[in-house]
Amino acid sequence: MNKGFKQLTYPLAKMVAKSQEAGNMTPARSTDHKRKSAYALFVKRLEVALGCTAIRTQSELMIRGVQFIQQQKMLLFRQLALDMTEDII
Numbered sequence: 755m756n757k758g759f760k761q762l763t764y765p766l767a768k769m770v771a772k773s774q775e776a777g778n779m780t781p782a783r784s785t786d787h788k789r790k791s792a793y794a795l796f797v798k799r800l801e802v803a804l805g806c807t808a809i810r811t812q813s814e815l816m817i818r819g820v821q822f823i824q825q826q827k828m829l830l831f832r833q834l835a836l837d838m839t840e841d842i843i
Contacts, residue, residue: 763804767796 771793
């Protein structure tokens, strides 16, 4: 996790853990003894959520790039075909 990601995650988790709704979302008994507080639970949840969002965004950008390249190839082939048919006619 990079520095900017931590600067976003930790204050946000602290703010959420202090809210009244945090009591409804955190488990009454935690099996993980290292993470007993609502703050630690929200940090972990935010890290996972932001990580998944980042991976999904990167994947979508890669897919769009591939689709753009395929579209450009198709346009190029179409133009070449038109040029070839004009030369024949």
